[in-house]
Amino acid sequence: MYAVVFGKNPKLSKAEFWAFTRRFGLRARAIENSENWLIFECNRRIEHLFHKLGGSLKLIKIIGKGEEAINEFKYSKHFTISFYGKEDWKLWRKMGSKIKKNFKEEGSSKFFKPRNVYSMPSELILKGFPETKDFTFLFGNELYVGETLMIADPFELKKLDVGRPRQRAILSIPPRLARIMINLSEKREGNFLDPFCGVGTIVQEFLLQGLNAYGSDINPKILEAARQNIKWLRKEFGLKRNAHLEVCDAKRLQKCFRTKFDAIITEPYLGKPLKHFPSRSEAMRMAKELDHFYYPVFEGFAKVLKRNGRVVFVFPAYKLEDGKIYRRDRKWLKKLDFEVLAKYTDFEPRHRVVRDIHVLRYRG
Ligand SMILES: C[S@@+](CC[C@H](N)C(=O)[O-])C[C@H]1O[C@@H](n2cnc3c(N)ncnc32)[C@H](O)[C@@H]1O
Structure with missing residues (x-):
């Protein structure tokens, strides 16, 4: 299961996404439709095609539903956390600390957050990507938790x-x-x-x-x-x-x-x-x-x-x-x-x- 996060003009970006699936013969099915992102299942991997999209900022691999899904994260020395659909600083810190604690057995880890935003901007992620992982939390009707696989390159x-x-x-x-x-x-x-x-x-x-x-x-x-x-x-x-x-x-x-x-x-x-x-x-x-x-x-x-x-x-x-x-x-x-x-x-x-x-x- 994947998610894409749309950039400015999400309506146009979403229309582009569906046109893109038809263009490349992908059979994709929406799991959860939100204004700024889309969670979907697809019959094929799409990592190698993601750079052909103009209106999507991130491609995310969905790991699971609910907060417990963070237990499935693979260790990373450095990580960031991106929240979509919720701006809750306390919860953000709580998630970060929990992930850090989970990772403890495998080694120390650090997480960081830029000022005033709850989702890491692509420019910052790209500086450390993929060594620095970006764990994503999509708050819609349900909470979907995942990890960023690809980022549109603003540079x-x-x-x-x-x-x-x-x-x-x-x-x-x-x-x-x-x-x-x-x-x-x-x-x-x-x-x-x-x-x-x-x-x-x-x-x-x-x-x-x-x-x-x-x-x-x-x-x-x-x-x-x-x-x-x-x-x-x-x-x-x-x-x-x-x-x-x-x-x-x-x-x-x-x-x-x-x-x-x-x-x-x-x-x-x-x-x-x-x-x-x-x-x-x-x-x-x-x-x-x-x-x-x-x-x-x-x-x-x-x-x-x-x-x-x-x-x-x-x-x-x-x-x-x-x-x-x-x-x-x-x-x-x-x-x-x-x-x-x-x-x-x-x-x-x-x-x-x-x-x-x-x-x-x-x-x-
Ligand atoms: C809005 S600009 C296109 C900008 C282009 N998309 C770009 O990124 O540079 C419109 C262009 O149409 C050209 N143009 C105007 N009338 C034309 C015509 N009758 N036939 C062909 N080109 C024409 C102009 O020279 C101008 O370069």
Whole structure:
């Protein structure tokens, strides 16, 4: 039995997790569903696939239920304790002391806790991992106790973002989201295209996942930046595969690529940056205007996608002046033979434009 702990945007991360199980043909069954984590059984080991998830922070092996399960822990000289779903300093100390006492016969041990948090942040665990064990307590309807097996590496995600030679801070998509969007496509392998690739964040992720990677952008200077980033990535991560990058208008993809694609994963042009939170009528007008651009783009997608190909596309939604979110319903997608399979939002509290991520199937 396993558990995964979700990072920010747990709703999207959970949807990613289930898409990921379908993508890799895993038969997983939920045992306990909580907002921020999921306990599940799986027909196969998933340790070797965990790094392909963008929205999960930790993979935990569940050892047992209830406090007594700590008696099953294997000795470790150093350990940390992570609580999820309960902030109880006294209980935290009690558990730590009990584990320490249990370990006494085998040797001395030490445990530690960072200030103000009850679950060890990945950065700290990674410093000592795996020698320093992270024992986890998930307080839901019942208490599940386990040990952290894998941790998403925040240093690697940071390197993929700010460590590369060419960056565009505001316009780039976070690498974790690129990873999430690939899983949402549920396509395990094949030809993957980002037709608004910018400096290449999503194309980087295609390559890291061993997919046939294609990227294009209308701006030759930006495409040159993507080329530099891909060159850097291949060297840093020792990748043999290369990406096919073309200067191309996303409305005319069939002129640039002879390939047919299994999936298109992209964050397109989302309109000009907003200086204030818009009113509902302003938001409706902006979304409608942008649809005039997206419509021919989807007509172009239809020409280069395989039948049943998937599109994971970020449409803009807007945080309004009254705090509500405006999401446009795009009926024209159906007319072009695209079926909307799912929609998820993703945004930072300070953002005015909200990502309205659509997962679509091209009926062809
Ligand atoms: C939001 S950015 C994409 C950012 C990208 N995901 C990244 O991480 O760098 C949108 C990109 O779309 C490109 N673009 C705008 N209109 C285009 C068009 N008609 N065809 C192709 N690319 C276009 C812009 O040059 C810009 O690089």
